[in-house]
Amino acid sequence: MTFQNELINWYLINKRDLPWRHTNDAYTIWLSEVILQQTRVEQGLPYFNKFLENFPTVADFASATEAKVLKLWQGLGYYSRGRNMHATAQIVVKDYDGIFPNLHDELIKLKGIGEYTAAAISSFSSGEARAVVDGNVFRVLSRFYGLATPINGPAGKKEFYALANDLLYKEDPALYNQAIMEFGAMQCKPKSPNCGICPLNQSCYAFNHGQVNVLPVKIRKAEQKHRYINYFVCFEDEKVLIRERQAGDIWQHLYDFPSVETTEEYKWSDSLFIDRVKSVFGNEADFTFIRAKKHILTHQIIHIQFFVLKNYIFNFSKQKELNWVSLSKLDELPQPKVIHDFVLEYFYKDKME
Secondary structure, eight states: OOOOOOOHHHOOOOOOOOGGGOOOOHHHHHHHHTTTSSHHHHHHHHHHHHHHHHOOHHHHHHHHHHHHHHHTTTTSHHHHHHHHHHHHHHHEEEEEEETOOHHHHHHHTSTOOOHHHHHHHHHHHHHHOOOOOHHHHHHHHHHHTTTTSOOOSHHHHHHOOOOOOOHOOOOOOOHHHHHHHHHHHHHHHHHOOGGGOTTTTTHHHHTTTTHHHHHOOOOOOOOOOOEEEEEEEEEEEEEEEEOOOOTTTTTTTOOOEEEEEEEEOTTTHHHHHHHHHHHHTTTTOOOEEEEEEEEEEESSEEEEEEEEEEEEOTTTOTTTTTEEHHHHHHHHSSOOHHHHHHHIIIIIHHHHH
């Protein structure tokens, strides 16, 4: 039996029942594909349901505010994906009369849709013969064929895409693409795959040469940058001071608190830190430590300290990104996950204890 047939037979028996597998609607498939990028199905499924409930059509998505889109996206990370989705929905309404494209060469023109996503949407919605290559596919092909070319380098991508397209089951591309992706997600897992029951193990290079834990190969990424952000929570008449983050840094157009960033971690009692805080918020500024957190992003590790700030000075005419809001209003605004978690802990849990 061929590689393709083995995968398809395995898939028909073992596939998960997922909502986007019951439609060929390009818009619905696009939602699922973008939401599930770099996200496990278990984590992404509630977001998919939430987006489809709030935006049942691409026109509904296009007419939403960016703040609402980012609020629904909150917790997924990679917020540029949410902003790109919003922009794409508006382009589809404007340039495609609200009909989401289902062919690769049109999809690839849209914002935030790369080769993988365009191939997936076109394959699953129209049956176009395009091989889908995601992390699961890289892993299956690398292990089965014994390919050691790094998958995150240009040579590796070229090699794997060529092989994937050669292997594509032309009679039913959508079924084959779903099968190999699902096989990588459930059977040929990144860690501790159960190779003993794998239907491909007799011909699998990695299994027969003790390379399962070695393949696929990735080029080591640069070390993560460490940042030290100190947030200051200010209260006035049952309102809290928040800041809309601007372009040019992480968390664009999300909301957090006034902050001071330092080049290293300081204790709240350190005289250098006290001087820095007073230089920003005035000599009478008084602050009390609440808690510390560490937040890990793809390329950055954010070391965060939270403080309550009193006797502060702000120039609101120059700092237009600052605003006073009630807690109920804050709940409606999109926030970085670390801020959202802090708000839940401090404003609700801590205050009730």
